[in-house]
Amino acid sequence: MATRFTLKDHFRESRLINGRLLFxxxxxxxxxxxxxxxxxxxxVVEYEHFDSLSDRNRVDIEPLPPQRGLIYxxxxxxxxxxxxxxSLEMVPEKVPDLEQTIAELTTLMSLTDxxxxxxxxxxKQHRQFHQVVVRQRLTEQEVARxxxxxxxxxxxxxxxxxxxxxxxxxxxxxxxxxxxRINERELQIIDQQDYKGTLQIGKTGVEKEYxxxxxxxxxxxxxxxxxxxxxxxxxxxxxxHSGDDLFLNLDINLQRVAGEALTDFNGSxxxxxxxxxxxxxxxxxxxxxxxLFVSGISSKDYAELRDSPDRPLFDRALRGSYPPGSxxxxxxxxxxxxxxxxxxxxxxxxxxxxxxPGHDHRYRxxxxxxxxxxxxxxxxxxxxxxxxYDLAHTLGIDRLHQFLDLFSFGHQSGIDIPSESAGLSPSRxxxxxxxxxxxxxxxxxxxxxxxxxxxxxxLQLAHATATLAMRGVMQEPRVVRASRKAGDNTMQLRSxxxxxxxxxxxxxxxxxxxxxxxxxIHGARGTARHVGEKMPFKVAGKTGxxxxxxxxxxxxxxxxxxxxxxxxxxxxxxxxxxDKPEFVVAVVVENGGSGSKVAAPIARKLxxxxxxxxxxxxxxxx
Amino acid sequence: xxxxxxxxxQQRNGWQPGRLLQMLHVDATLLLCLLLLLGVGLMMLYSAGxxxxxxxxxxxxxxxxxxxxxxxxxxxxxxxxxDSAYWLYGFGLILLLAVLLFGxxxxxxxxxxxxxxxxxxxxxxxxxxxxxxxxxxxAERPLPPSAWRLIFGLVLIGLPAFLIAKQxxxxxxxxxxxxxxxxxFLAGIxxxxxxxxxxxxxxxxxxxxxxxxxxxxxxxxxxxNPENDPLGAGYHIIQSKIAIGSGGVFGQGWLQGxxxxxxxxxxxxxxxxxxVIAEEFGLVGAIMLLCxxxxxxxxxxxxxxxxxxxxxxxxxxxxxxxxxxxxxxxVGMVTGLLPVVGVPLPLISYGGTSMVTLLAGFGILMSxxxxxxxxxx
Numbered sequence: 001m002a003t004r005f006t007l008k009d010h011f012r013e014s015r016l017i018n019g020r021l022l023f024x025x026x027x028x029x030x031x032x033x034x035x036x037x038x039x040x041x042x043x044v045v046e047y048e049h050f051d052s053l054s055d056r057n058r059v060d061i062e063p064l065p066p067q068r069g070l071i072y073x074x075x076x077x078x079x080x081x082x083x084x085x086x087s088l089e090m091v092p093e094k095v096p097d098l099e100q101t102i103a104e105l106t107t108l109m110s111l112t113d114x115x116x117x118x119x120x121x122x123x124k125q126h127r128q129f130h131q132v133v134v135r136q137r138l139t140e141q142e143v144a145r146x147x148x149x150x151x152x153x154x155x156x157x158x159x160x161x162x163x164x165x166x167x168x169x170x171x172x173x174x175x176x177x178x179x180x181r182i183n184e185r186e187l188q189i190i191d192q193q194d195y196k197g198t199l200q201i202g203k204t205g206v207e208k209e210y211x212x213x214x215x216x217x218x219x220x221x222x223x224x225x226x227x228x229x230x231x232x233x234x235x236x237x238x239x240x241h242s243g244d245d246l247f248l249n250l251d252i253n254l255q256r257v258a259g260e261a262l263t264d265f266n267g268s269x270x271x272x273x274x275x276x277x278x279x280x281x282x283x284x285x286x287x288x289x290x291x292l293f294v295s296g297i298s299s300k301d302y303a304e305l306r307d308s309p310d311r312p313l314f315d316r317a318l319r320g321s322y323p324p325g326s327x328x329x330x331x332x333x334x335x336x337x338x339x340x341x342x343x344x345x346x347x348x349x350x351x352x353x354x355x356x357p358g359h360d361h362r363y364r365x366x367x368x369x370x371x372x373x374x375x376x377x378x379x380x381x382x383x384x385x386x387x388x389y390d391l392a393h394t395l396g397i398d399r400l401h402q403f404l405d406l407f408s409f410g411h412q413s414g415i416d417i418p419s420e421s422a423g424l425s426p427s428r429x430x431x432x433x434x435x436x437x438x439x440x441x442x443x444x445x446x447x448x449x450x451x452x453x454x455x456x457x458x459l460q461l462a463h464a465t466a467t468l469a470m471r472g473v474m475q476e477p478r479v480v481r482a483s484r485k486a487g488d489n490t491m492q493l494r495s496x497x498x499x500x501x502x503x504x505x506x507x508x509x510x511x512x513x514x515x516x517x518x519x520x521i522h523g524a525r526g527t528a529r530h531v532g533e534k535m536p537f538k539v540a541g542k543t544g545x546x547x548x549x550x551x552x553x554x555x556x557x558x559x560x561x562x563x564x565x566x567x568x569x570x571x572x573x574x575x576x577x578x579d580k581p582e583f584v585v586a587v588v589v590e591n592g593g594s595g596s597k598v599a600a601p602i603a604r605k606l607x608x609x610x611x612x613x614x615x616x617x618x619x620x621x622x
Numbered sequence: 623x624x625x626x627x628x629x630x631x632q633q634r635n636g637w638q639p640g641r642l643l644q645m646l647h648v649d650a651t652l653l654l655c656l657l658l659l660l661g662v663g664l665m666m667l668y669s670a671g672x673x674x675x676x677x678x679x680x681x682x683x684x685x686x687x688x689x690x691x692x693x694x695x696x697x698x699x700x701x702x703x704x705d706s707a708y709w710l711y712g713f714g715l716i717l718l719l720a721v722l723l724f725g726x727x728x729x730x731x732x733x734x735x736x737x738x739x740x741x742x743x744x745x746x747x748x749x750x751x752x753x754x755x756x757x758x759x760x761a762e763r764p765l766p767p768s769a770w771r772l773i774f775g776l777v778l779i780g781l782p783a784f785l786i787a788k789q790x791x792x793x794x795x796x797x798x799x800x801x802x803x804x805x806x807f808l809a810g811i812x813x814x815x816x817x818x819x820x821x822x823x824x825x826x827x828x829x830x831x832x833x834x835x836x837x838x839x840x841x842x843x844x845x846x847n848p849e850n851d852p853l854g855a856g857y858h859i860i861q862s863k864i865a866i867g868s869g870g871v872f873g874q875g876w877l878q879g880x881x882x883x884x885x886x887x888x889x890x891x892x893x894x895x896x897x898v899i900a901e902e903f904g905l906v907g908a909i910m911l912l913c914x915x916x917x918x919x920x921x922x923x924x925x926x927x928x929x930x931x932x933x934x935x936x937x938x939x940x941x942x943x944x945x946x947x948x949x950x951x952x953v954g955m956v957t958g959l960l961p962v963v964g965v966p967l968p969l970i971s972y973g974g975t976s977m978v979t980l981l982a983g984f985g986i987l988m989s990x991x992x993x994x995x996x997x998x999x
């Protein structure tokens with residue numbers, strides 16, 4: 001029973017608490033005695049041991065950075081390697097007088113103002129007790145000159161390092177990416193232990209996505225150093241483990257052919273193996289030399305790349321958003337078949353224009369005088385817009401959007417390279433959410449021919465085409481084929497494990513659409529007849545032209561009078577062989593003007609290269 | 623000084639510093655010991671910080687603030703502290719929640735509350751609020767506490783400790799929990815309960831392991847075998863042991879420690895400053911310093927034993943013992959007896975917030991001692 005405490009209680013409590021206080025005091029003395037004993041052990045018993053570690057020499061622990069994994073293309077051609085260089089490095093904490101040291105180094109090593117400026121920039125971001133590069137890529141004379149004067153510069157030393165080198169130059173600039181100096185933001189993310197002694201980290205492309213695989217494991221060695229911090233003796237060491245080597249699906253020959261075929265156009269080429277999602281070519285033009293970034297790009301070079309109106313740093317294959325134009329039509333017609341809106345043989349009359357019921361606005365077909373009566377195959381082969389206006393109108397935007405969703409339009413393809421754009425597949429909900437506007441029926445029509453709000457990346461186009469080619473089997477695109485552990489030569493395949501089968505009610509619909517795409521190439525009136533010439537197999541494809549700007553109601557497009565920047569984008573998608581697809585290609589040529597004249601021939605060159613065809617020489621058998 | 627204000631039979635002629643200090647509610651013995659410790663601390667900081675006067679001046683400014691806090695708190699009657707215990711505790715809890723919701727992050731943990739003009743750690747308020755509250759709560763009813771009071775008290779301790787552990791700041795959470803548990807211990811709970819508590823703690827260790835953050839597990843593993851991680855946390859312990867060991871019996875002398883000056887003893891002006899002391903002043907200096915800490919705690923325990931209410935006894939006892947726990951956790955870490963938990967050496971390590979809290983705690987001790995009603999002259 002609880003009572004208010006009385007004086008008697010108070011005395012009892014005092015005795016109780018004081019007893020406990022006494023016990024606590026006793027315990028404290030006991031615990032501190034343990035600390036005393038510990039100090040005696042360290043400072044008296046083991047004094048000799050620690051004194052020898054500290055007094056004569058000083059123990060330093062030095063990280064041994066791992067060698068970054070190499071990267072090869074699918075033929076085993078080296079794409080990224082490590083080459084030895086000498087660099088002048090400084091640990092600022094060990095330098096007695098920084099300014100004086102810089103001044104003396106400037107005279108000795110003839111540092112330029114730019115060198116010093118960049119060094120100061122690096123100095124601001126450096127990690128405590130870590131080397132800061134003063135100057136990279138020393139010549140042998142410079143190494144010799146510094147070595148002779150080394151005693152004058154405590155805390156400064158020549159460091160032999162392996163730095164990244166991309167022997168193929170521009171060819172893989174966007175796909176493989178590059179490494180660069182670790183910046184402050186990355187410093188927050190990485191495990192500081194793993195990156196002791198490492199100066200570079202993957203910044204873009206494969207180099208970034210596979211950073212963990214490529215990086216390897218840091219080693220260390222315990223060394224004795226003299227007062228100046230120079231190493232006297234190694235006490236023990238734990239070697240570093242190199243990162244895994246990567247083997248790409250990319251084919252250097254395809255990369256080269258695609259890059260050359262684009263000539264001086266800006267644009268992008270993506271080629272896939274539809275059977276397993278392997279990315280065979282991933283080209284974005286213009287490109288740049290990734291080697292510029294490895295040892296810190298000079299601000300002048302960077303400004304040039306950044307400010308160029310052609311935007312060479314921009315990866316068009318993954319991030320370039322273009323209206324798909326007519327390349328979307330095979331997917332739209334498949335929607336029509338699948339949802340029972342059209343059949344293989346139902347026909348639409350094309351007078352050269354289309355009007356919505358109750359409106360008088362004319363939506364024009366690209367062919368001014370019309371295609372006449374067209375069925376599905378004609379419509380795809382001749383790219384008749386009116387057929388698709390009508391089809392899209394009947395489907396409605398909701399069903400169209402839902403169906404295109406299946407092919408990942410408006411979604412990332414899931415490629416193993418960072419910063420892929422999702423593109424845009426418009427819908428009623430999207431327009432309401434992003435623009436707070438209602439959807440207009442006319443917008444459904446232009447969506448049906450891949451114009452309007454539609455935005456796709458070249459990769460998305462290739463990915464959707466691959467899914468179509470495989471009759472609905474969808475695979476995530478993969479740039480990296482396999483990795484190889486350093487040391488033992490075990491290969492680990494890295495195939496796409498996300499395989500998705502699109503649900504279709506009638507598998508005959510696939511064949512109908514693919515047949516119509518074969519007509520594009522091999523039909524008498526196909527828009528890309530020249531692509532299939534002399535090919536030993538059937539090719540399926542579709543041309544496309546994406547409007548860069550709107551054309552007035554009755555104006556006629558006149559390529560001659562419009563500046564090249566305003567030319568339409570030329571697009572082309574194709575796969576071969578049509579019945580058993582092994583190769584898919586999507587081409588986007590910015591301001592190329594015509595899909596069939598500019599984009600399609602590029603695809604043909606890639607097909608020829610990939611299948612090793614020798615068509616341009618006279619072939620008696622063909 | 624106008625002595626006539628003091629109407630007391632004991633008044634004698636002439637200068638009476640003791641009486642003045644009593645009037646200011648300052649305990650002379652405690653103050654003297656603290657000043658000695660702080661002086662040693664500044665001296666070591668000068669050496670450890672690379673003879674940087676700027677560092678010393680900044681630390682002096684903090685010391686000034688902390689001293690002011692101590693003197694102000696010493697003026698508050700212990701009864702007022704008891705009365706405001708719940709408010710202080712509630713306020714601290716709200717701030718802790720605010721930290722979890724809006725706090726700014728530093729070094730991977732969310733501990734700071736940014737008030738625009740300055741940032742502070744609410745866990746510092748809780749460090750004092752917990753022992754005050756638990757002492758007030760348990761002293762409300764006769765001691766030893768009944769079972770349900772005990773349970774409720776443990777909940778009051780666990781709540782802020784849990785919030786701080788979530789920040790995550792396990793070191794501070796454990797210290798705060800132990801300051802509350804010390805009150806419970808002093809309040810006289812039965813030995814049977816204490817032993818079974820220790821037993822269940824041992825049983826709970828594997829469970830705790832399961833809920834630990836990676837960095838905490840790594841610290842424990844490194845503690846068990848520092849060689850495992852010679853580049854990381856193990857590096858701290860290896861370097862710190864070398865520094866201490868090379869100090870020998872008499873040390874290298876002030877400003878002469880090679881490990882701390884030429885080499886990379888990490889955090890040498892903050893958490894690992896004890897290694898600098900042990901290197902430069904040797905075993906003799908280190909033990910003298912620890913004895914100074916023990917002396918301060920002993921004075922605190924004496925004040926506790928002379929206190930006139932159970933609340934004051936419990937509170938003074940808890941503050942004194944917690945102070946020793948801080949010292950032990952830090953020195954244990956630096957000498958490799960305990961895991962690296964990131965607790966500064968009280969009143970010596972460079973850094974502000976804990977300094978204010980610690981001296982505020984001594985302000986409480988002074989208040990308890992100088993507000994006694996004189997029963998005999």
